[in-house]
Amino acid sequence: MTEILLIAIVLMIFVVIFQIAKASEYVSVLKGEEKSRKQNNKINAFMLISFLVLGLAGVWWCNDLYYGKTLFPQGAASDHGEKIDLMLYITIGVTGVVFLITQVLLFWFSFKYQENDNRKAYYFPHNTKLELIWTTVPAIFLTVLVVFGLKYWFKMTGEAPKDSVIVEVTGHQFGWEFRYPGTDKILGKKNYKLTKGANSLGVDFSDPASLDDLHVNVTMHLPVGKPVKLVINAQDVLHDVGLPHFRLKMDAVPGIPTTMWFTPLYTTEQMKAKTGNPNFTYEISCDQMCGKGHFSMRGMIIVESEEDYNKWIASQQPEYFTIFPDKKPKSPTDPIADTTNKQVKLAAILPTVK
Amino acid sequence: MSNTLILQDTVSPGINDVHHEHVHHETFISKYVFSQDHKMIAKQFLITGMIWAIIGGLFSVLFRLQLGYPDSTFPFLEDLLGHWAKGGKLQPEFYYALVTMHGTILVFFVLTAGLSGTFANFLIPLQIGARDMASPLLNMLSYWFFFLSSIIMFSSLFVQTGPASGGWTIYPPLSALGDASSGSKIGMDLWLVSMAMFIISSLLGGLNYISTILNLRTKGMSMTRLPLSIWALFFTAVLGVLSFPVLLSGAILLLFDRNLGTSFFLSDIVIAGKILPNEGGSAILFQHLFWFLGHPEVYIILLPAMGMSSEIISVNSRKPIFGYMAMVGSLFAIAILAFLVWAHHMFVTGLNPFLGAFFVLLTLLIAVPSAIKVFNWLTTLWRANIRFTPAMLFAIGFVSMFISGGLTGIFLGNSALDIHLHDTYFVVAHFHIVMGVASFFGMFAGVYHWFPKMYGRYLNNTLGYIHFWVSIIGAYLIFWPMHYEGLAGMPRRYYDFSMWESFKMFAGLNQFISFISMIVFVVQLLFVFNFFYSIFKGRKVTSLNPWGSNTLEWTTPIRPGHGNWPGEIPEVHRGAYDYGKDGREFISQVEPVGENESAH
Numbered sequence: 024m025t026e027i028l029l030i031a032i033v034l035m036i037f038v039v040i041f042q043i044a045k046a047s048e049y050v051s052v053l054k055g056e057e058k059s060r061k062q063n064n065k066i067n068a069f070m071l072i073s074f075l076v077l078g079l080a081g082v083w084w085c086n087d088l089y090y091g092k093t094l095f096p097q098g099a100a101s102d103h104g105e106k107i108d109l110m111l112y113i114t115i116g117v118t119g120v121v122f123l124i125t126q127v128l129l130f131w132f133s134f135k136y137q138e139n140d141n142r143k144a145y146y147f148p149h150n151t152k153l154e155l156i157w158t159t160v161p162a163i164f165l166t167v168l169v170v171f172g173l174k175y176w177f178k179m180t181g182e183a184p185k186d187s188v189i190v191e192v193t194g195h196q197f198g199w200e201f202r203y204p205g206t207d208k209i210l211g212k213k214n215y216k217l218t219k220g221a222n223s224l225g226v227d228f229s230d231p232a233s234l235d236d237l238h239v240n241v242t243m244h245l246p247v248g249k250p251v252k253l254v255i256n257a258q259d260v261l262h263d264v265g266l267p268h269f270r271l272k273m274d275a276v277p278g279i280p281t282t283m284w285f286t287p288l289y290t291t292e293q294m295k296a297k298t299g300n301p302n303f304t305y306e307i308s309c310d311q312m313c314g315k316g317h318f319s320m321r322g323m324i325i326v327e328s329e330e331d332y333n334k335w336i337a338s339q340q341p342e343y344f345t346i347f348p349d350k351k352p353k354s355p356t357d358p359i360a361d362t363t364n365k366q367v368k369l370a371a372i373l374p375t376v377k
Numbered sequence: 378m379s380n381t382l383i384l385q386d387t388v389s390p391g392i393n394d395v396h397h398e399h400v401h402h403e404t405f406i407s408k409y410v411f412s413q414d415h416k417m418i419a420k421q422f423l424i425t426g427m428i429w430a431i432i433g434g435l436f437s438v439l440f441r442l443q444l445g446y447p448d449s450t451f452p453f454l455e456d457l458l459g460h461w462a463k464g465g466k467l468q469p470e471f472y473y474a475l476v477t478m479h480g481t482i483l484v485f486f487v488l489t490a491g492l493s494g495t496f497a498n499f500l501i502p503l504q505i506g507a508r509d510m511a512s513p514l515l516n517m518l519s520y521w522f523f524f525l526s527s528i529i530m531f532s533s534l535f536v537q538t539g540p541a542s543g544g545w546t547i548y549p550p551l552s553a554l555g556d557a558s559s560g561s562k563i564g565m566d567l568w569l570v571s572m573a574m575f576i577i578s579s580l581l582g583g584l585n586y587i588s589t590i591l592n593l594r595t596k597g598m599s600m601t602r603l604p605l606s607i608w609a610l611f612f613t614a615v616l617g618v619l620s621f622p623v624l625l626s627g628a629i630l631l632l633f634d635r636n637l638g639t640s641f642f643l644s645d646i647v648i649a650g651k652i653l654p655n656e657g658g659s660a661i662l663f664q665h666l667f668w669f670l671g672h673p674e675v676y677i678i679l680l681p682a683m684g685m686s687s688e689i690i691s692v693n694s695r696k697p698i699f700g701y702m703a704m705v706g707s708l709f710a711i712a713i714l715a716f717l718v719w720a721h722h723m724f725v726t727g728l729n730p731f732l733g734a735f736f737v738l739l740t741l742l743i744a745v746p747s748a749i750k751v752f753n754w755l756t757t758l759w760r761a762n763i764r765f766t767p768a769m770l771f772a773i774g775f776v777s778m779f780i781s782g783g784l785t786g787i788f789l790g791n792s793a794l795d796i797h798l799h800d801t802y803f804v805v806a807h808f809h810i811v812m813g814v815a816s817f818f819g820m821f822a823g824v825y826h827w828f829p830k831m832y833g834r835y836l837n838n839t840l841g842y843i844h845f846w847v848s849i850i851g852a853y854l855i856f857w858p859m860h861y862e863g864l865a866g867m868p869r870r871y872y873d874f875s876m877w878e879s880f881k882m883f884a885g886l887n888q889f890i891s892f893i894s895m896i897v898f899v900v901q902l903l904f905v906f907n908f909f910y911s912i913f914k915g916r917k918v919t920s921l922n923p924w925g926s927n928t929l930e931w932t933t934p935i936r937p938g939h940g941n942w943p944g945e946i947p948e949v950h951r952g953a954y955d956y957g958k959d960g961r962e963f964i965s966q967v968e969p970v971g972e973n974e975s976a977h
Contacts, residue, residue, distance in 0.1 A: 026453045033899060040903065044839035048916060051838075060764075063838065067765035070846065071773070078853065089861035092882050107797050111864075114794065118784040125751055125780045132758040133773055136694075137765070144695040144957040145760035153756065154703050154749065161748040165741045165787070172791035173734050179793060180730035196557070196648070215645040216652055225647070259648040260551040261660060263725065263800065267866025267879055270797040274726045276660050277550060278644030281727035304878045310800040310868045312544040314551060314558040315469040318871035 061138070068137035075130035079123075094267060097298045100305070100326075101285040104270035106175045113171065117164055179271075183252035183284035190243060191254045193224055194262030194275040197316030199307055200224060201243045205235030205341060210254070218258070221346045228343060238342035242323045243307070245287055246332035252284040262320065263311035268294070272310055287326045294326075403939075411521075413513035414939040418520050419499035420831060423824070425520075425527060426491020427905060433482035438898050440475045443467045445891025447873045447884075461539070469872045473542040474560050476870060478534070480545030481568070483813065485575055486530070488678040490523050492820045493617075496681055497586045497610045499827060503930035504604050506595025506949065508940045511588040515581045522578035526571045533567035541568040544870060546671065549642040549663050553634045556649040566635065569628045576625045579617050586614035595929070597949035601705075602966065604928050604953040605691075605698060608705050609684020612712040613677050620673040620716070627666030634658070661726050668719035676715040678812050680708060682819020683750065683779075686772040688953075689822050690754055692926045693769035694761035695962060697954035700753045707746035707753075714743045724792040725799050733792050740790035747783050751776065762957075766924070767841030771822035774849045775815050781853075782811025785860065800870075803863020806856045814852045821845075824908070829923055833936040834915030840907040844900060851897035855890050862886065925963050928953050932967055 051059035090096065099105045136142075191202040191210055202224060204210045211226055211233020218225035226233050245251050255264055257275035264283070265272045273283040295303045307322030327335070344351040412418060442451065443466070450465035461471035498516065502509055510516045533540040542560025543552040547568065555562045590603075590611045603611075633639040634655075642663045643655035691698040698704060718740045724733055754776050763769065785807040788794050798804060821844070828836050867880045874880040874887070922931040929949070933941050947967040955964040959975055 037899075037903065037906070040843060041840070041906070044837045044843070044907075047839040048837060063842070064763075064765050067770060067842065068763075071765075071770075074849070081853075082857070085858055085861070089858060089886070093861050093864040094866060094879075095864065104797075107793060110791070110794055111788070111797075114788050114791065118787055122780065122784055125755065126777060128755050129758070129773065129776055129780070132755060132761070133763060133765075136758060136761045136763050138762050142762055143960065144762040146697065146957040146959075147699060147756070147760065148697040148954065149700045149702070150756075154700050154753075157752040158745060158749055162745050165744055168787065168791060169738055169741050172737060172793045175793040176733065176737065176791075177730060179796065180733070215647055218647045218652060259646055260554070260557050261548055265800075265866065265868060267797075270866075272725045272796050272799050276727065277646050278656075279659065279661065279727060300878075302878055306877060306879050308866070308868050308877065308879070312473070312546075312548070312551065312870045315473060315542075317473070318469070318873055319876065321876065 064138050068134050071130050072134035075127065075134075078126075094270075097294075099268070099270050100289050100294060101266075101269035101271065101287055103175075103179045103285045104268070105288075106178070107270040110171060110175060114168060117168065179285075183282070184250045187250040187252040187284055188246060189252050189254065190245070191256065192243070192264055192275070193256045193258060194264070194309065194313070194320070195258040196260065196314050197309075197320040199241060199243075199264075199320070199322035201239050202226075202342070203237040203239070203336065203339075204232075205237060207232055207235055211236050213256075215258070224258075226342065228346075234343045235341045236343070237336070237339045238345070239339065242325060244332055244335050245324055245326050246329040247287050247290045247293075247326050249329065250284055250286045252282060255281045255283065260313050261311045262309050262313050265308040265310035266305070266324070267308065268305050274311055287324075290326045290328060291324075292327075411517060413509070413517045415498045415502050415510050415513070415516060416831070416937070416939075416941075418516055419495050421520050422490055422494035422498060422523070425524065426487050426495060427908070429482050429486040429491065429527065431902070431905065433479050433487060434898050434901060436475045436479040436482070438895055439467065440472055440479070441891040441894045443472055443872065445888040447875055467872075470542060470559055471539060472872045473544075473558075473870070474539045474564070477542050477544055477547075477560065478530075478540050481530070481541070484545060484674065484678065485572070486523075486527060488812070488816050488820070489579065489617075489674070490575070492816060493610060493613050493677065493681045494520070494523065494582060495820075496606070496685060496823050496827075497582065497614065499831065500604075500606055500930065501586055501589050501610060502593070503830070503933065503937075503941060504607050504928050504953075505590060505593065505598055506929045506942075506946045507589060507593035508942075508946070510585045511593055512585055516585050519578045519581035519585065522574050522581065526574035526578060529567055529571035529574060533564045533571070536563050536567065538562040538564055540564040546664075546667060547631070548667075549631060549634065549660055550646055550648075553631060553642055554646070554648055554653075555635075556651065566632065569632050569635075572628050573625060576621045576628075579621050583614040583618040583621075586610060587618065590614075595946045595949055598929075598966075601702075602949060602952045604684075605687040605701070605704055605708075606681075606684040608708055609680040609687075612708050613680045616673040616677050616680070616712055616715055620670040620677075623666055624670035627663055627670075630666075631663065661723070664723050664726060665719070668722045669716075671722065672719040673715045675808075675812050676711060678816045679779075679819075680711070682775055682816040682822075683708070685823040685826070686775045686819050687754070688928070689768050689772040689826050690757055690776075691954055691956060692826075692924050693764045693766060693772070694757055695764070695925075695956050696757055696761045697956050697958070698753070699756040700749070701952065701954060703749055704753055707749045710746040711743060714739060714746075718743065718790075721790050721792070721795070724795045737790060737792045741787060743790075744783070744787055747779075751780055751783075766825065767836070767838060767845055768822045768826035770842070770845045771818045771825060774845065775818040775822060777849070778810050778815035778818055778852065781857075782807055782809075782815060786811065797866065798863055800868055801863035801865075802859040802867050802869055805869045806859035806863060809859075810852070810856050814848075814856070818848070821848075821904070826924070827930075828908075828911070828915075829918045829935075830930055830933075830937075832912050832915070833918050834911050835918060835923075836911045836915060837907050840903055844904045844907070847900040848897060851893050851900070854893045855897065858886055858890065922965075927955060927963055927965050929966055932965065 099108045189204050193200045209232040212230040213225050214227050215225045217227055255273055255275045257277045262275040263272060264275060269285050271283055271285055273281050295301055305324035309317055309320035452465040454462035455465045461468055538559040541564045542558055551557045552561050552565050590607060630641040634641050634643055640655035640658035642660050643658045646653040687698050687704060718736055720728060720736045721740045789798055789807055825836055825841055862883050918935050932947050949966045950969045951966055953966055958964060
């Protein structure tokens, strides 16, 4: 019922506007078309300058309302993020000045040079000097931005430090899974054809390096202040590891692993205090369209002190033992727990994986 | 300078004679349906484009309803859409189908076919002084392939599994695997076939536009005397002809992957518990093929709007466009660079950083010709004597939008910043402003300006003013705040943000944006109404040259027949922008240069 009413109201407004428009056409014929055209011209010129003033005020107001909701006031949570924020401020500064100058000129000229019988348009077809100025000045500003940008770009996409914590991230419809390399700091090999049942990541357990790897879902744990290298995979379609608080993003592509590294600067608890939001969470958003559940593909990161992180790592059971509980060693000194010792005779305990 | 025109002399009288014979046996079918008259084909493109624009716009209103009011239900949606909106709430799958079709429709069917299809057809022969296109038959086929493509795309809305829903960029593997999404079943095949037809249409049109501009210019119409609208349409056609075939190859390979078991874009995939045998393909390869068209496509959409706005700004400022050669040069530079920047859409795909650096450099280089254009438009307005017709207002609006959206391109083209902003609402705001709204404004400017030539009647001015003011205010209200959402990292293509701690604070803003978008949509309907009403009932045009314009289309009769000029095609003696020269308000291109006339 309300819909019908709504449509009726819209239709009525339509009819009214149309009648006014039609009437104004008759009025202009009566008044003399030239006269009414000039009147329209004045009204629109005035509207243009008002639009400029109100528009700029609106920009200011909008900034007031929403700047606090962007992530900038709380600062970036990673070293790369801080650089990106700095660059954003510089770019906002440069483009902001250009925006202001050009928009003001556009609307002010439109207002100032509205049709006037006492003035003739100034014949001014070209001026090489002027054109050279506005070719070179933007070029110089852009060079600065490019140099800045590329410096950071190469730094961010460069090799991760050797001592980075390595975490493998795998995206699938519609969730995230993480794998830690365990004590040997080497991720075991994977083969997507082995993906079956509990072995949801297709880990190749014939690779000794896989035996101590940890597998966790949804929530990733990271130590604060240490570089982290993410090795990113997708199982089915494209996904993207989006980390808004760290200002980072990298696609997950089936068959082509990608990487990304950064150093978290604040623990989750510190961020809660910093943002004044007791529910603060580092979230992983999927930023590449991946199907109907795309919007719900949420992961989380808990950044904690190194001590807490190590405690958490120690509390996790290697995936190998969750999949094959019978292989779990009876005592913690069993050599299988430490795969850095490559000489261990593994063949005897390995399951036959097809 | 004008020696290139010998061909024209021999061709035009021939065409002239043929058309005079034809005029007498026109039937309804040959005049309105299978017409070979470029003006009628232009109108066919325009009206088909408008129908698509209403559908595409309506889709955006529907999905904005979900974004703005995620907790509400709308029972009328269920009546309308059945199981796609169970309980009055759009299903995620259908939401994504709407988003995908909105993008596809607006980018290809409205702003490519509807914009350059309309104005290339309408303006090229009229403004260069030709009887018709080089090949009227191919021109007609171009429209009918577009029609066929439209029918196929439209029919995909009615298949049981729904239309394509993987985004207008149709990245595989999502678009390649029926198991990945219900929109990737038959709907996707229809999308690809429709797009293949569309590309054929665009190629037939583009080749025709290029050969017409190069070969059929009237006597004296050297390339440097062409109006900027023609230059822009020329570069648009070149871009289309060189880049659309690459998308066609991508679409065909994707059809193979979908239906014939090939692995061009697929490798190492486990989906719905099934281990796929495909190995060795690259999902990224598709993105290269797609964006090799996709980026030039942005300029295919934008250049005609630039060209027409330049023309309209100059006519209504009563001043020559400032720096004609710089305007042509910057169009050329943009067209060249358009081919060399495609991978800036792929900075976060794991692209080689060194390669990425080149794309950053070339992308930001586009800002230079863009800046030249903006400052030249501003200088054209300086010390002008401006008449604010609705067309002029939309042209000014175009410049404003182009500035706003162009500047945010500097953020996104810089790869380090793109890492944060990629696929957020910042991108949505950027491309909607710079290629969506700006191009629409250019298109509206063109319609208001050339409607009198199309139908011999005027559009209603008051409705035009209302249309402009609501559109520009609405467009800024909708898209400006989106930048803030993007800076906060809010991802695009999300159905619901309420579960996200980082993004849910924008719920109020989303509601506001949705509300405004509905108002703006309704006002576009006012324009559509104005358009169709004025075709039949608009105020009649009584003077040959109502805007006091220099270009050739205003030397034709008020309602030109097939062949455009009843007698000889006029000879051109000067460029298109002699406004305000030697104290005269305007000097038509056909007027010979006087003895005492000052040089430039």
